[in-house]
Amino acid sequence: MMRLRKLKIGVVGATGMVGKSFMETLEQRKFPVDLLRPFASEASLGKVITLQGKNYPLEVLKPGCFEGLDLVFFSSGDDISKEWAPQAVASGAWAVDNSAAFRMDPQTHLVVPEVNGDLLTTNPRPQIIANPNCSTIQLVVALKPLLRDFGIKEVKVSSYQAVSGAGQAAFDELLFQTKQVQAGEKVQSQNFAHQIAFNCIPQIGSFNEEGFTSEEVKVQKETKKILRAPHLHVSAFTVRVPVLNAHAETVWITLDKEVSREQFLSSLKSERGLVVQENAKGSDYPLQIQVSGKDPVYVGRIHRDPENPKLWLMWVVSDNIRKGAALNGIQIAERIFDIH
Ligand SMILES: NC(=O)c1ccc[n+]([C@@H]2O[C@H](COP(=O)([O-])OP(=O)(O)OC[C@H]3O[C@@H](n4cnc5c(N)ncnc54)[C@H](OP(=O)(O)O)[C@@H]3O)[C@@H](O)[C@H]2O)c1
Structure with missing residues (x-):
């Protein structure tokens, strides 16, 4: 298991129902965030997300946008995950995906940490991990x-x-x-x-x-x-x-x-x-x-x-929204990065 002190993370769908719960839960669990890149649709450009006392401007997805990130949480729907989660992995980041896009893919782990979290210890290289349906x-x-x-x-x-x-x-x-x-x-x-x-x-x-x-x-x-x-x-x-x-x-x-x-x-x-x-x-x-x-x-x-x-x-x-989505995704990340 890798040990990182603080992580550079992205949240795709940061303004949505699940995205807001991600922010709340990251804050409550004192998740070690070095930097946040929040992504949403063009309609959210100009808005700001506050996490752990710092303000981060909303961005739109574009090629190369995940460069330098350790981890990206996806919660913007199947089509966006299908297109962009592989790009996050290609950039060297883990992708924890809340959509249904990869859940039944035989190559993708579908994880609830209390139940089958052992899967996260078997292959410690950046990949897509699917978060199940709520x-x-x-x-x-x-x-x-x-x-x-x-x-x-x-x-x-x-x-x-x-x-x-x-x-x-x-x-x-x-x-x-x-x-x-x-x-x-x-x-x-x-x-x-x-x-x-x-x-x-x-x-x-x-x-x-x-x-x-x-x-x-x-x-x-x-x-x-x-x-x-x-x-x-x-x-x-x-x-x-x-x-x-x-x-x-x-x-x-x-x-x-x-x-x-x-x-x-x-x-x-x-x-x-x-x-x-x-x-x-x-x-x-x-x-x-x-x-x-x-x-x-x-x-x-x-x-x-x-x-x-x-x-x-x-x-x-x-x-x-919590155990059914954001919290489970964050618990997956905590297992991957050996946090707590
Ligand atoms: N709600 C649940 O209980 C639950 C549970 C498990 C999994 N999920 C899954 O999580 C995902 C999000 O669900 P939600 O309930 O949070 O939906 P939501 O409230 O409708 O939020 C959708 C999010 O996606 C963003 N978005 C839309 N178009 C985008 C684009 N082109 N590029 C980047 N971001 C874009 C939206 O940004 P704007 O604000 O700018 O439009 C918003 O942040 C879905 O795949 C859903 O199936 C949801």
Whole structure:
């Protein structure tokens, strides 16, 4: 592992929902930044990003723009990552990519440090490291100890995903539509297929021929890749809900064997980054409004199906912008550069 005192970093998409969380999280974790190069679209030229007491002007991407950088975080969408992440690596920088562009590429590591961070120690030369989909990250953090301790036969998951997952414009749309509905005005939808205010939309992304959305396919494929469990059956149904931030998931897990509730809870509690919050019959369980802005993945409402003793149900909640995006990317960088 290499040791660097302070890093020269780039953030592509620095003004976006994930980009802003990068700045906040870099600041909070006292990430050793020597220099920041923030990139965004032409519309952001003239704006300034402040990090660790220094101001940095927004730049646009251009050939050679990554020269001299150690590390570049990408959060501007698939097309920009496809074009520019290889250029960052060619310039000698590590590229940590939040988009879906390289996640299923067999040559690219798809990493959640608590789950498969060991991959980062095997090949210490600058390369692209893919950050998984936000719904996948919280799911695999919760599944990892159960897979390790008991084996898993099947996972079914249904999600309740916040509008922040669709970016800043979608976040603003929920707030705006809520005011439109209250004022009795006609609602216009730009970022979603239907009105999101006071409504749930069972579509995130586009549909394939089998009726699954692209978000559901991401959860299914990425989960198997990260857990290194190609034969695990994962079925996902994803839903956008009128929540500002943090995703929730109901998860049905069929274990390979019968275990006691104590064994099940103790497995989950052993996992770094996972918080078990529950009271079997009371109303103490994690909520989206409570976990927003926090680092861990939270699990609650843990119970067994009385008709199938190997089948367990639980509720998994996490901040999709933080652990689901920026924090996970920064934890990847911390592992690469042996920080903390
Ligand atoms: N939101 C989530 O929960 C989440 C989670 C995991 C992964 N991701 C992924 O992270 C990426 C960004 O998501 P987001 O939610 O942050 O989106 P967002 O709020 O819409 O932000 C998009 C960012 O990309 C920048 N951008 C647009 N065109 C650009 C260009 N030509 N060159 C450079 N930068 C450009 C924007 O800059 P301007 O401000 O100048 O337009 C903005 O900073 C996406 O790939 C998304 O799938 C998001």
